[in-house]
Amino acid sequence: MPIRVMLVDDQELLRTGFRMVLQSQGDIEIAAEAGDGQQAVEVLRTAEVDVILMDVRMPRLDGVQATRRICLDEHGNPVENAPRVLILTTFDLDEYAFAALKAGASGFLLKDVPPTELVAAIRSVHGGDAVVAPTTTRRMIDRFAEVLPTPASTPGSTVLGPLTDREREVFLLVSQGLSNGEIAARLVLSEATVKTHVGRILAKLGLRDRVQAVVLAYENGLVRAGETP
Structure with a gap:
């Protein structure tokens, strides 16, 4: 079974670029696309998806809120068999990426990630691993430690x-x-x-x-x- 990927970004050009890279891989298929978080949540009601590439700054519903709705139930517990979410950020150590990790995302990638790293990240997440190296995650949390509760x-x-x-x-x-x-x-x-x-x-x-x-x-x-x- 190929890895079913959903692309969520309000910039069609970026979705097109990711689509071209991923469709060249024999073990990955584009199962769905969405232009914002609200549309992503709606599409997932009928589409079968394994991994979501999720932008954070989008109209209507941003990537953080969409990730929370997809990955967590109303009590904040992980949703069983929910798609894995990879957050796409423009800048390293983006505070939105940190919020998305708290919301249930499995890692984050910069939007200019090399194609080989993008493909490897999708395969890694699909296999059950987190994409972000622990040291990178730790560095990001150090950066935003002041927003954590006491x-x-x-x-x-x-x-x-x-x-x-x-x-x-x-x-x-x-x-x-x-x-x-x-x-x-x-x-x-x-x-x-x-x-x-x-x-x-x-x-x-x-x-x-x-x-x-x-x-x-x-x-x-x-x-x-x-x-x-």
């Missing part, structure tokens, strides 16, 4: 309740931007074991990917802006 007096005591002691260790290292290989070296574990731990952590905490884990850690005071691993 953490509770006992940081993370409740949110990490479902995790074992080992899973808490892994969670904190994920939140600090370490890769599976780096975590394995730090804890003297195999990468396969770390990957298993990460999968269990995401399932227990109701998170879609590592990006969401980083956001959760910052929001609960488990990682502070400027802190190094």
Whole structure:
């Protein structure tokens, strides 16, 4: 089955460019397009889509609000089997991209991303991984740490309740931007074991990917802006 992609951008020229790149790939097809977030939400009622390339600054309904409607239910919980959303930004460290990650997006890309990176990102997200490297996500959250709510007096005591002691260790290292290989070296574990731990952590905490884990850690005071691993 090809990866079904939806293009959401109010600039038709950009959609055309992305379409030309992606249609040349044998394992990717353009399943739908939309000119703004409202149209995207409406189209998804009938279209079957795996990955959405979502612009953020659009009329009627912006990409952040559209992402929230697509990825989260009315209680703020992840929607099962919802399409993965890749946010398209014009500038690195865009505050809109950060808001979209909180809304359930799996990563972000600059609009001038090289074609090979765009294709790789779509395949990565479709495979269940987050596109943005943890260190890049962490750098972005450092930039906008002032918009995060003040953490509770006992940081993370409740949110990490479902995790074992080992899973808490892994969670904190994920939140600090370490890769599976780096975590394995730090804890003297195999990468396969770390990957298993990460999968269990995401399932227990109701998170879609590592990006969401980083956001959760910052929001609960488990990682502070400027802190190094």
